[in-house]
Amino acid sequence: MYQFQKYDGMTKNKVSFGQLKTLTIGLFVCLIVSTAYVERVFAEESNAQLSPGLQFMLGASEHYAQVGAAFYVSELYYLDQAGKQHSLKFEDSPNSQARIGLVKLSNENAAQTLALALPAAGQLIKGLGFTLGVPRDLNHGYPLRAEKPLNDATMFWTWQQGYKFLRLDLAGGDKRAALHLGATGCESPAPVRPPQKPCAQPNRVDFVWKFDTARELKNIWNIELNLAYLDEQFDALGDFQMCSGFYANDTFCAAWIESLGLDLERGQCQSSCKHQQLFRMRL
Amino acid sequence: MVVNLNTFTYARHVFVMRVGTFIRATVVFSLFFLFACSKPTPSWEWDLPPDFNPPIVPADNPMSKQKVDLGRYLFYEKALSGNGEQSCATCHQQQYAFAENRGLSIGSTGEVHHRNALSLTNAAYNKSLTWAQPELKLLERQILIPLFGDQPVEMQLNQQKTLAYLKQSQLYRELFQAAFPNDPDPIHLDNGVKALASFVRSLISFNSPFDRYAWYGEDAALNEAEIRGMTLFMSERTECRHCHGGFNFSLSSTHLNSVEGPEDFHNTGLYNPRNEVKLDLGLFEFSLQEKDKGRFRPPTLRNIALTAPYMHDGSIATLEEVLEFYAAGGREISEGLYAGDGRSHPNKSLFLHGFVLSEEEKQDMLAFLHALTDRQFIQNPAFSAPGKVK
Incomplete structure (x- = not known):
């Protein structure tokens, strides 16, 4: 092993000036290369973080210590400055295909982004909208051929009813609650036959956020699941609350459905779903 | 190209060319044998309904007919047990859809186990194996438990x-050689376990009247009572589908095109938790989290009419009683060691809120559950005991 001592020009097995120079140059080269590499990695990570998309987040909750939320987002669009609607696509990913994405949030995974496939850079938009749910033509497809993100058994009901559009599983203190929302009133000869007509209550929720001033589409759009709103209803909640299908039969389930702006009878929003309080955009 | 050569140069040229050709040919043949012959020729076709996705098979143990053949012999081989009287088939009998008709299994030493032997129907599709081990996903690992487990002793x-x-x-020398042709000394435990796993993966059952109706579009495969029962089964009223949903009647299922979702374990309200009584704690034994006490994996309901008694400890004797248990939202035991109201277990699933069925509806539900029986599966000679080994 070399010993770094004062150079006397004579001693063998000590570092010569030439060797020291070579070593120093080598170290600089290594430093430059590694710096370039680190810069590249950082740039890639930064780009990944800045990819435009919808970032869904769990809001804070005072009462619910355990939260599981899963939902389908589809029929994405933006409004141009003239208010005209243009459809948007999701990037292909393990959780999304062009028309639809699946978001799964929990205490351990409190945020998830569905990346957008932008048509071109620089659009200015006056609004953004999507549907919470699975489009009808996908909702009752042959389940064994289902492609991502519809190949998730935990989100599937039956061929007749299709998928759970929204699944909320909550626990806090001694109370536990679940809301599973999907199409109801679907008629077919059996649960393993698709309905020929639309379901009586489609229960899809159309969200749109309109902006006073134009914003750049290339952005990360933060959308929060408003758990604070669910907190407000905590005291009224029984120890065990299960809302899955028979929403109108239970006062609490009915209140939850209405929090999405849905009319219980028709399974649609009255005029628009703007009264929903479960999701809010953080601008 | 014209080459003008003298005799010596020509001979040298020919020699070099021939050596070169020889080397190239050797390389090509070596590569051919390396890539084409190092793996057993895939010789397996899954017996599945149209468009069904096959199960996930580990890359280091691809399916082959030869391995399945060997695995079948080993599955019925009593020499695998310590007492020489038991095989895998002792607790997993074909006539009971590869379960057994006793509440708790008995091991090679006579020790009574604390759990009911699960049916092996479509075990290849299970997201996890046994009653409550979320990380146990490979049959190759699970098989080591009955072979070597000592708490309880199973096959020993x-x-x-x-x-x-x-x-x-x-016979075994030939079977092992055929199954593992590239292994110069193929008879060892690892290969034996791989063959057993391959045989268990081959135990596919998708030919019940329900399957004929659902996946083959045969409207006459189910009668009206069975269809009414299916409608009840898959309704919000009974909530059966929440745990026993999907193509395999268990949400704890996966296939080649499915996504890896969270594990599903549930407390069904079978027992009331009491400090003085040692209960089977299910998933808690794995996670040590209070919320997991008494939670178990929902098994497939395929061939369920053949696999009595029921629940993780075989404590419910008949399908009728199972229906009554779920209709009551759990079980209250009035006397004895386990006296208490399981319905009030704090970990009980939200979906088990109970329901009321008329007598006709109950019979419809039972008719549907019986329509999940695949007669071909329990009579398939490919799954039955092979001839005696000499």
């Missing part, structure tokens, strides 16, 4: 003795 395999027995058998 004596590895040395069993391998010696297999090696002296002409």
